[in-house]
Amino acid sequence: MITEKFIQAERVNTLNGKAKYVLDAKELFVEQLAQKIYEKEGFMSLWSENDYWWTIFSLLFWDVIFAKIDGAWTPEFGEFPSQYQDIPQDFFSDKFYETRKSLFDNKIKELSHSDIKQRLENSYKENFQRPCRPIENWHKFSIEELLVAVEKIENDRLLKIMERLAKDFNNNRAGMPDLFVYSENDCFFAEVKGEKDKISKRQILWHSFLSDELDFKVEIFMVNKNEKQSNAKTKSKQVKISFGKSTSKKREEAIAFIKKQPTFKQFRGNGDDIYSATFDVCDIENLYAVLDCTSGWKSQKIEVDGETLKSTNLRDSLYCFRQKEKEKKSMDYCLTNEWDGKKNKFQCRNFYFRELENDFWDNYGYVNTQKEEWIFDKKAIQKEVEKQINRLSLCPLFNEEQILSLVQNIPETINPKTNNKWGFIDNNRNIWFWKNQKWHSQWSDDSFPGVSMMIGVKKLEKNDIQYSSSYKISTSKNVDELADESVDIGKKDWYKTWWGILLIIFSIIILFKIL
Structure with a gap:
């Protein structure tokens, strides 16, 4: 349940820019x-804000976070964690959770059957002051303060909060409410906002x-605001439904x-007598x-903003939202795919645009064989996007801005020969990429069949490159590293450049002085 609380208070502007408010003759920050x-x-x-929960997360899952997984730490740097590596190298990537999913699942099961309070105390004593990036200041929260959440929140709910942090720490580390509010028998969260805060x-x-x-309960605590200025509630459409004569057996039920x-x-x-009512789409x-x-x-009529809609169109637009409400899911439901649970770039699991989702373009454009580049059909893309937006526009959670931003980032053209983060797609759906002044195939050793056989472009992934038998690479490299590699194999080694020679001479002079 999300509630709102409106408070009026005298504001005092301070020199550092953060406003204060007067209460009982004292100047206080809004929190x-x-x-x-x-x-x-x-x-x-x-x-509490965010770092309170980061600290609890780090302490309860310390051994999982700092598990010595290949690629997550560097043995040559010594202990892990240490001042030289106070965080796993993949901590802010999707791979952090994917690589440790089984470890997290097991730890959550273990903690759910344990005394979490004791576990937190033990971890705090064992790891206090050890380098750990998520715990920016070990003295900010005492162990007594950290135990408040453990004592007030049931294990399963607390572990759900921890799990959400683990699944995508990079994105979920921010956004927790400002305050954790509690009494002897109750607890809730409060988000505090001043006049200009959103x-x-x-x-x-x-x-x-x-x-x-x-x-x-999440309470939006607003200072010197009114309901019209609130952006805490989901903005949703109003749907007017009316009906008249019908031979249906359900007519009396509908009227009642x-x-x-x-x-x-x-x-x-x-x-005829016409019966009507207006519904907020959130009243699903x-x-x-x-x-x-x-x-x-035949007498049924559905109107939204004065426009008449078919029942099937309304249902299609709201189907996914209704499923979310039925399953009592959060908005995370919208951000993930239904079939694999992974994040989708549209922030809507009911938005379909295969080419844009997968960066696999064999449609909505063509290959210019003379310029050896893919040319996007921006008008066709825009038309398809508008069609999808219109289909889903009634959903109160649909984020049109997210979709439009993705479309705006599509370039006019892509030349895989100069932009080596992309490859061509040939008529057999094989991927060709340009490295070391040569075309290489994803699966085949065959020579490049020519641009005339290309039908599209694809943004390269690690798997597209690492299985190429004509371009042997280390599987430990990622695509970004490969994309940044120079295609100029004639580039001189560093020690053959003028600055390299100067560096060698300077080193020799220093060595002679030491000797």
Whole structure:
């Protein structure tokens, strides 16, 4: 449940730019103001923000985070963790969780059957002051403060918070509410906002996760704002449904149901009684109840912003949102694919555009064989995107801006010979990439058949290159490293350059002085 709290307080501008507010003759930051007001209401609170939860996560999963996995640490640098490697090398990548998924799964099961309070205390004593990047300041939270969340939150809910951090620490490390508020028998989260503050996208995702999936109360504490200025609630469309005469057996049921709605209206039209009500699309089950009762009726009419829609179009637009609500999932549901649970770049699992999703373009453009480049058909791409946006526009969680930003980043052309992060797709769906002034094939040793046999382009992945028998590479290299390699094999070695020669001479002079 997400609630809102509106407070008025005198604002005092300070020299460092961060505003303060007056309460009981004291000047307080906005978070401190909220803490004092909650204290007056009988609650205690921690100004936790993000690093409080980073610390708990690091302590409970220390051995998983610092597991000595190949590629995650450098043995030559000594201990792990240490001041030279205080974090796994893949910590901020998708591979961090993927590589350790089994370890995280096992640790979560272990902790769910353990005394987490004791585990946290032990880890704190064993690891205090050891280098660990997520714990920026070991003195910011005492062990007593860290134990508050463990004592107030049930194990399964606490571990769900930890799991969300583990799955995508790079994106999920930010956005946690400012305060953790608690009393003897209750606890909730509070997001504190001053006059000019807005709720970020990452905060919205955390609020959704905590409220929708874990059933926490998340209170948006707003200072010197009113309801019109709030951006805490999801903005959604209003759908007007009306119906008249019908021979359906469900007609009386439909009339009885729609009369219970607060927006119910009845009027005469074309000689018949017309019954109507307006629904917020977030009121999804009541909306579907009317749709189901009046399904197939000739007199059924659906309007959104004055535009008449078919029932099938409305259902298609809201199907995914309804599934999310039924399963009581957070907005993370929208960000992942239904078939594999991985993140999708559209932030919508119901948006389909294969070429854009996979960076595999054998459509919406053509290969210019003379210039040896792929030319995008921007008009066709825009038309398809607009079609998809119109289809999903009624979903209150649909992020149109995310889709449009992806389209804007599509270049006019791609030449795989000069942009070696891309390769050609030939008529047999084989991938060809340009390295060391030569075309190499993904699977075949055959010579390059010519640009006239190319039908598209694909953004290269590690697998596209590492299996090439004509271009042997180390599987430990990533695609970005390969893409940054110079294609000029005639480039001189460093010691043959003028600055290399000067460096050698300088080193010899220093050596003679030492001797």
